[in-house]
Amino acid sequence: MAQYDLTALMAPQMECHLVFPMLEFLQERQFYADEEILQGKICLLSGINMVDYAMDIHKSLHGTDDVPADMVARRSEVIARLRTLDEAAAPIVAFLSNQQLVQELRPDKQYNIHMLQERYQIGPDQIEALYQYAKFQFECGNYSGAADFLYQYRALCTNSERSLSALWGKLAAEILMQNWDVAQEELNRLKEIIDSKNFSSPINQLHSRIWLMHLESLYLL
Template sequence: MVDRRVEVVARLKALEDAAAPLVTFLQNANAVQELRADKQYNLQMLNDRYQIGPDQIEALYQYAKFQFECGNYSGAADYLYRYRALCTNNERSLNALWGKLAAEILMQNWDIALEELNRLKEIIDSKSFSSPLNQVQSRIWLMHWSLFIFFNHDNGRTQIIDLFNQDKYVTLTTKLKVSMFCY
């Protein structure tokens, strides 16, 4: 157990060091105000002015993921939110959004979790996936995660009915995910 703790602390320190330049930038409110909606501009500006490149941005994702795995859901949610603002890889950004949703659920931030769920739903319903099966699987996972939110959010009972009765989701509830009704 002691050896495992040493490993975890060493990994945390390594990830912390790798993400440090970007974390320092993100903690500077004046510097963050320089960011724009244009991700390409942001990447160029970060590289030119602060010597922050794709490696540090990827390190922020890994650091956020490790924070989540260690139970620091608040830190993970914050870093994943900031990562998404800089990430140009749509698949990676989607993964970060799933992670942020999970972190908000685990912190029982139901209003924020609902916002993230709606963001995910919008992406899943509008994005062209590599295969229809991937899109169906994403919808099933969305339905699964939505149960945590809808059973705890003030407006959850009406929203669960609205979601599950949409055409794209009715088929899933009737054919693919009968086990959802066990809840």
């Protein structure tokens, strides 16, 4: 059956994290030798921040407890970056973790931004830090945390492009967690936005629809 597999053609056009379910599917069906699948996973992981996972796969593939020096160095870089982002986002994460404080938020985003700045000294920099923190959490494979932070970010973000980017990320996270009902809601929301949004060019709108098709294909898997 391997000769009919299109994964090698599709994978370069897709976001790295979204290729993993496809590799898991191929591994379960034993279309390829485990060694080939594991090597493919390592290649994917070389471009993202799931360094511990990459190390575990390397150990399994080579039957050793040792890992290459570049993996160790990469892990140190990821941890350092995560600490920096964690510190930058700490004020707004602390606020959003307190349900009593969250009840002060309203549907009016401008009110929320003014209130956060005036009462809690949380401004645009901290809101942007929340987006960067959520994005990094996604890249590290913490899809649950990323989905939660991106949802909260969209409730505060006033930049339509940034908000749309966050919605793409949340949809991907929900699919990867197999939260199908929530993923369907986000898919429908994205469809509405893509159909109604005034894109700078028809090509940009076409690209968005193609990405939506990629995500829908994973949803159907």
